[in-house]
Amino acid sequence: MNSTKSTKNSTLKMFSKESKMLQRSISFSNMALSSCLLLPGDTTVISSSWDNNVYFYSIAFGRRQDTLMGHDDAVSKICWHNDRLYSASWDSTVKVWSGVPAEMPGTKRHQFDLLAELEHDVSVDTINLNTVSTLLVSGTKEGVVNIWDLTTATLLHQISCHSGTVCDAAFSPDSRHVLSTGVDGCLNVIDVQTGMLISSMASEEPQRCFVWDGNSVLSGSRSGELLVWDLLGAKISERIQGHTGAVTCIWMNEQCSSIITGGEDRQIMFWKLQY
Known part of the structure; x- marks a missing residue:
């Protein structure tokens, strides 16, 4: 089993669970990487960066395949499901992209098509999808949790439930609830259907x-x-x-x-x- 980690020094590092050793270290830009994920098939790693870009790295060929320059400010979080990329940014947007990165070195770079743009009032610090990717939750620097219907790209609920930046937010496995955490130390549970705050723990x-x-x-x-x-x-x-x-x-x-x-x-x- 391999794991990947993005660091504040703009380096993507890959470790082997079995040997507990660093296998590979890659630097993409001169700014920090904010998040990374491993695509299905375990051949491609995607990393988002504070330099406004999203990078696609081939594990098999040991090189960067694609660069998506889709935002005007730092990309804070990325998600992937069914050949769709979801990117959150400090430019106050979450963007949904359709596209598959190139699989072979030297092949033509894939054109990423913008399918939807979810506009926010302030910078977006975190996003997550429900299990079937019909809903998206986003958290902003002003403590607002937003729940979006991805089938229509519409905002369902907007909940002001933190006194500062929302650090993380995610759906329950049955998609009935959203959990969020923030710099205020609170852990909040939200009902997805009504948008009501059910409980808050500190x-x-x-x-x-x-x-x-x-x-x-x-x-x-x-x-x-x-x-x-x-x-x-x-x-x-x-x-x-x-x-x-x-x-x-x-x-x-x-x-x-x-x-x-x-x-x-x-x-x-x-x-x-x-x-």
Whole structure:
């Protein structure tokens, strides 16, 4: 198993889980990378950057394939589903692109077609899709969570529920709820159908990222601590000391049995969940 990580020094690093060794290190630009993901098939990595671009990197050929220059400010987060790229930016937009990156070096670069543009009032810091990619949630620097219908590219709900930047937001597996975290330390649960804030729980510090299986939530703190939240009891049920710096990203496998965390301490940690 391989994992990828984007860092503040504009370098994409690939690690092997088996050997626990750095396999490859690639630098795309002179500005930081904001997020990265591995496309289905495990042959292409996509990275977004503060330099306004999205980069496509071929693992097999060890080179950059494509560069998408689609925003006027930093690209903060990207998602991918069914050959569609979703990019959020500080230029106050979320854009939906259709296109498949080139598969062979030297082949003609693919033309990425803009399918939709979701306009916001301020910069967008995070986005996520529901499991069937019919809904998108976005979070802004002013603490607003937006829920969009992607089939019609229309805004369904706009919820002001954080006192500062929304750090992360995601749908529950059944798409009935949205969870969001922010620099205010709050973890909020929103009803997707009504757009109502169902519950709000607070921690002492900002929660930068999280994963959840619909019941339990694991979030990463600015201090490096991992928090396990009990949504039914509306409380923090467990605290785990993970990193010595802020936890910047969390990934969980589909079986909800393994977790990978990355932090500002330049460490990648692998966790096995116990039930």
